[in-house]
Amino acid sequence: MKLLARSTFKVLPFLLLAPAIHSCNFLQYVGLYKGKETKTSVTDTVKVDTTNRSYLKVYEKAVVDSGMFQVIKKGKDFYFDIPVALMGKDFLLINKISSVPIELNEAGVNKGINSDNKVIRFFIQKDRSEVWVSEVKPTVESTPGSAIAQSVAANFTSSFIENFKIEGYSKDSSSVLININKVFDGKANSFNDVFKDLGLGTSPNTNLSVIEQIKSFDANVVVKSVLTTRVTEGNSSVPVSIGVTSNIYKLPEQAMKPRFADPRIGYFTIPRWYFSDEQQELEKRELITRWKLEPKAEDVQRYLQGELVEPVQPIVFYIDPATPKQWRQEIINGVHDWQVAFEAAGFKNAIIAKEVPDSLDFDIDDAQYSSIAYIASPKVNAMGPSVVDPRSGQILEADVIWWHNVMTALNSWMRIQTGIVDSTVRGNVFDQEKMAHAIRFVSSHEIGHTLGLMHNMGSSFSFPVDSLRSPAFTEKMGGTATSIMDYARFNYITQPGDGVKLLTPKIGLYDKYAIAWGYRWFPETTPWAELPKLRAEIEKHQHDPHYWYGEQQDSRNVIDPRAQSEDLGDNAMLAGEYGIRNLKRMMPQIINWTTEKGESYYKAGRLYWGVIGQWYTYAEHVANNIGGLYLENPVLGDNKNAYTPVPRATQIEAFDFMKNQALEMPEWLFDKALLTKTFALKDSPMGPYEQAPNSLKREFQSALMHLMLSDERLLRMTEAELLFGKAKTWTVTEYLEAFRKEVFKKTLAGANLDINSRMLQQNYVDILLVSNNKTMDRLYTRKLSLVDQILAETRLDLCGIHGVNHAKKEPDDISFRNMRVDGMARTSDMLIAKRAELMAVLDILKKAKGGDHLTKSHYQDLILRIEYTINKK
Structure with a gap:
């Protein structure tokens, strides 16, 4: 899930799901600071001197709510009266957002978002007259009674995160009383560090943070707080108050199988x-x-x-x-x-x-x-x-x-x-x-x-x-x-x-x-x-395709073209053809579908923007067949392979589609009758951005070419050639040759170049120049990121966080199979091929004959750019 704040600060990604790492149950920590393991179970009744009247005094004229813990409210103070029998038990501390101001609302942080969870246990430190709380990470399990269980206990310990002064014990010593204000009113962040979890990097203002209410139920305690901070970025400073609900939830005594x-x-x-x-x-x-x-x-x-x-x-x-x-x-x-x-x-x-x-x-x-x-x-x-x-x-x-x-x-x-x-x-x-x-x-x-x-x-x-x-x-x-x-x-x-x-x-x-x-x-x-x-x-x-699971992939580096987002059917080229037919039918209807008499063309521009995004999606689906691998998770006996290259004929079919439907940016997508009324519009906090068509063409064409000529794609093609042979794969040399002939076909024919043909050649050369001059990478990556942002509205990554699988990363930042093909890429044949392609283009340009003045000037410009990159020291 991406949280892109429109306010004066940026909200970073945070964990939505339960903690993924946990550890074993070690009751000996009750006596940790005595230098030896305690011999008294934490569930035994603690014998104490009950002549101290502090316990009963807390209850005088207080509001009491009974449940898992007895909750006592007295003035501004809240107390937990915790049964000793619950000491050392597992509780899940669940922190959720319950209210937000507009600055966070605009960033997509809203009520119900789970900001952080942790497993905790309470322990009595009798000699210190305190209750300590540990955070437990029970990832590990060992066979009871085994020798190694002792080592597991010593090497996977939990850590203490908080301590509370014991205010008193019940008359029969069966429960212990603690004041819990500090962990919920912003004074301590051990139980809840919501501003850090949201990436704001600030601390609560304790004068403007308060516990609103605590309810106790049979299996949990619910704490509602308001925490306030101030976020500063540049010359702007924004107050932020967040409602937080914390649940202390008693986990089942017997964990589910x-x-x-x-x-x-x-x-x-x-x-x-x-x-x-x-x-x-x-x-x-x-x-x-x-x-x-x-x-x-x-x-x-x-x-x-x-x-x-x-x-x-x-x-x-x-x-x-x-x-x-x-x-x-x-x-x-x-x-x-x-x-x-x-x-x-x-x-x-x-x-x-x-x-x-x-x-x-x-x-x-x-x-x-x-x-x-x-x-x-x-x-x-x-x-x-x-x-x-x-x-x-x-x-x-x-x-x-x-x-x-x-x-x-x-x-x-x-x-x-x-x-x-x-x-x-x-x-x-x-x-x-x-x-x-x-x-x-x-x-x-x-x-x-x-x-x-x-x-x-x-x-x-x-x-x-x-x-x-x-x-x-x-x-x-x-x-x-x-x-x-x-x-x-x-x-x-x-x-x-x-x-x-x-x-x-x-x-x-x-x-x-x-x-x-x-x-x-x-x-x-x-x-x-x-x-x-x-x-x-x-x-x-296992051999019925209807039951096949294709895991989500990095949308910017798709490996298996069968498992793509937003696609339909078993042939991206045919599906794209049908989809484009419907888009062509729709283009002349955009104004009729969106605009009534007396209205502006704003909604027409927004819908037009969506059409462009849909076309680009079809093109991506097709392009990802080139250099693709079909991925499986085989087991012995199922007669499946982990890696199978996309058939050579399918890759060539995909390139033919790109030639006919995408590379030169189709004219039907830039209908002049529509463009006299509205450009494609993208909303922003400063109002809609009007996307000038020629500029839009350049950006989208460049993004498509970068996708088609990415280092990872060419490296995968090289790996496939080595593993499966030329007969079953499309080689990098063949692919680049086909690409070059398409981009420079008018040059090879001695024809004049219109602006679209010049743009095609400029973008192709630019991609090769970036590959051969890595200092340009950062600038180019930033440009591609802009295209991703432009497309974000039309290709919404609905519930994208679910692809993260408990990792604190954006789903688009990872490839789930983690296939690595770019080891020592700077010494690979991929760069040799790209440089050779650049030299082949230079040779075409220098031999080019014919063409009007603008065409010749265009060739001269490309020659200068290439020679500057090659000769630059």
């Missing part, structure tokens, strides 16, 4: 390390994140015989009362769409969504409740993060965050991708039924993330392109892909007259398969015992 991940099915995961005496190598596993669904004891036999049963505890989502009424039912329907997937796992009524009943003491910030929070914000997005028990991967609660303005993206996608075949989505405003239906699709997608599922960007590749033009096929298969977890938005392939009605993604075959794999209950007592059954389920479908 975990399930080991398999890279062939896309679940979010957390790491787990297992030590035992018998090992010759540490066993490292990934645990999938999932809810705990189990059949009731009386239903176990029926369940094992294949009957559908209700789980002990279903997954329940509550609809935020702030949600506009006209959208609530379809959001609920989007949740219930997953019931059919859970039926594949043997459970009925396993997932439920409902409005908040009047009888429920509901607080959307209470970690006991999962919710779909509706956020008033200009941000265009939605996401579904979860809170996870890091000991087992159990999802404890989840909150879909639904930004109000996500409807603008739905409007744009539907108009551009399906407006030609669906007249109901051509206007600036859709009827409520149509928008509600689109909202249902996004609701289902985000709920999928809260169930533990990652994006499956490869599911759309299993459908033949022409099948997406078939009403019967789309009705039977359920929309545009086998998974709603793909970014297979709307059916842009179907043409007028095809009669396709189902244009929206739905829960598909892969979704049912993935939920069944992750949630089917097995009586086996260990995750190792389940493995044969889980592997057998994958083996049933």
Whole structure:
């Protein structure tokens, strides 16, 4: 998720999900500072002198709230009366944003965002009359009673993060009283460092920070605070007050039996390390994140015989009362769409969504409740993060965050991708039924993330392109892909007259398969015992493309063209052709679809901008076939290869598409009748930017060429040639030769060059110059980043944080397979090929004959640029 502040400061990325690293339970730390291990369990009753009246004095004329901890409010002070029996137990501290000012709202930081979680334990340090708190990171597990368990205990210790003075003990010494103000009112940041988590780099102003309320429930305590800071950037200084809700949530005494991940099915995961005496190598596993669904004891036999049963505890989502009424039912329907997937796992009524009943003491910030929070914000997005028990991967609660303005993206996608075949989505405003239906699709997608599922960007590749033009096929298969977890938005392939009605993604075959794999209950007592059954389920479908999982990739360095964002079908070239046909039909209609008499052309310019972004997306899908590799996660016996080059013929077909539809920037995309009324418009905090068409052409053409000629692409082509031979691959030499002949075909024919042809040659030479002069890289990367920002509005990375898989990185900053091809690239054949290409271009330019004065001047300019770069010392 990218948070680009429009205010005077920048908000950096922060962690949305539960902590990924955790450690073992070591009770000996109670006596750590005595220099020896205590022999008294922290759960034993602590015998103390109760003649001190301080305990009872705190309770005098105080407001008391009973629950997991007794909470006492006395004046401005808050106290926890913690049962001694809970000392040393695992609690999950969950910090969420509950209110923000406009400066953060504009940056996409809103109510419901989970800023930081940590596992903590309370301990009594009797000799110091204090309660200490440790932060626990239970990543590691060892065999009880093993010799190595002693070493594990010594080498994976937890660390203390806070201490509290003991104000007194209860009469029977069964509970201990502490004042907890400092960790929630900004004086200490051990429990909550929200301004650091958001990347603001400031500290709370304690005079303007306060605890508002604390509620105690049976399983958690909810603390609501307001923390204030001041952010300074340049000459501007902005006050920022954030509402924070902290939950201290008691984790289950017995952690859920975990399930080991398999890279062939896309679940979010957390790491787990297992030590035992018998090992010759540490066993490292990934645990999938999932809810705990189990059949009731009386239903176990029926369940094992294949009957559908209700789980002990279903997954329940509550609809935020702030949600506009006209959208609530379809959001609920989007949740219930997953019931059919859970039926594949043997459970009925396993997932439920409902409005908040009047009888429920509901607080959307209470970690006991999962919710779909509706956020008033200009941000265009939605996401579904979860809170996870890091000991087992159990999802404890989840909150879909639904930004109000996500409807603008739905409007744009539907108009551009399906407006030609669906007249109901051509206007600036859709009827409520149509928008509600689109909202249902996004609701289902985000709920999928809260169930533990990652994006499956490869599911759309299993459908033949022409099948997406078939009403019967789309009705039977359920929309545009086998998974709603793909970014297979709307059916842009179907043409007028095809009669396709189902244009929206739905829960598909892969979704049912993935939920069944992750949630089917097995009586086996260990995750190792389940493995044969889980592997057998994958083996049933391992050669059926409908069940293939294609993991999300870095959009700027796609390796496997089958798993791309926003694409449809099994042939990007044919899909792009169909998509472009519809865009051509749409271009003359832009003003009619957007503008009423007396209105400006602003909305026409915005829609035009979206059309350009859609065209560019089709071009990228195609370009990524060149130098691509089909990636698999093979296992012994499945007869699959980890790496297969995209067939040579497919790569050449992709280049032919780029020649015909992209490289010279198509004239239909720059309709003069439209350009006399409006340029393409991109909104900004300073108002809309009007994108001059020729300047836009240069930038987009340069970005496409950089994509097509990137170092990584050419290095992959070289690796493929060496591994698989020239007969199965398209070599770098052949590719660059084809590129050069296309770019300089008019020069080789002795023709005059128009401005578009000159631009094409200038951009091609510029790319080669950058490759041969690395000092230009930073400047060029900045230019490409600008193109990415320009496209951000039209190719929204909806819920992008989910691709991060608990890493504190932007999803676009990483390639999930981490395939490295650029080791010592400066000495590779790739640079030799690029320099040779530059010399071949120079030779063409020097031999060029014919052409008018402007054409000859253009050649002379390119010659000077090339020679300057080559001869520069």
